[in-house]
Amino acid sequence: MTVISNDKSGPRLGLAVALRVTRTAVERNRIRRIIRESFRLHQHTLPAVDVVVSARANARGASAQTLRGSLAALWRQVSERCALSPSS
Numbered sequence: 001m002t003v004i005s006n007d008k009s010g011p012r013l014g015l016a017v018a019l020r021v022t023r024t025a026v027e028r029n030r031i032r033r034i035i036r037e038s039f040r041l042h043q044h045t046l047p048a049v050d051v052v053v054s055a056r057a058n059a060r061g062a063s064a065q066t067l068r069g070s071l072a073a074l075w076r077q078v079s080e081r082c083a084l085s086p087s088s
Contacts, residue, residue, distance in 0.1 A: 002052040003078055013039045014052035022060040031055050034064055038071035045075060047082045 006012060015035055017028045035053055053074075059067060 001054065001074065001078075002050075003082070004050045005082075006048050006050045008048055010048055011039075011043050011046040012050045013043075014050065016052065016054040017059075018055070021055050021057050027060060028055075030064075031059050031067070034067045035071060038068055038075070042072065042075040045079050047079070049078065049082060051078060 013036065015032055017031050019028075021031070022028055035055070039051070062070075
């Protein structure tokens with residue numbers, strides 16, 4: 001994950017789900033949908049940052065519930081780090 005502050009009014013999301021994560025487009029799209037939905041539900045807690053999420057190979061076998069839990073922890077971590085950062 002990469003986080004960079006932006007000059008826009010709110011947070012923005014970038015996704016990277018590589019072919020090496022999973023060979024099937026169906027599975028890559030499932031992972032993307034879960035990430036986008038999680039971002040949509042948590043974006044009100046995030047400052048104005050650009051977040052790029054790169055899926056890892058272990059996301060392939062994970063359940064949607066597990067991915068959502070990991071992403072919720074990730075969004076909390078981004079919020080806390082940006083709140084502590086003097087540049088934001």
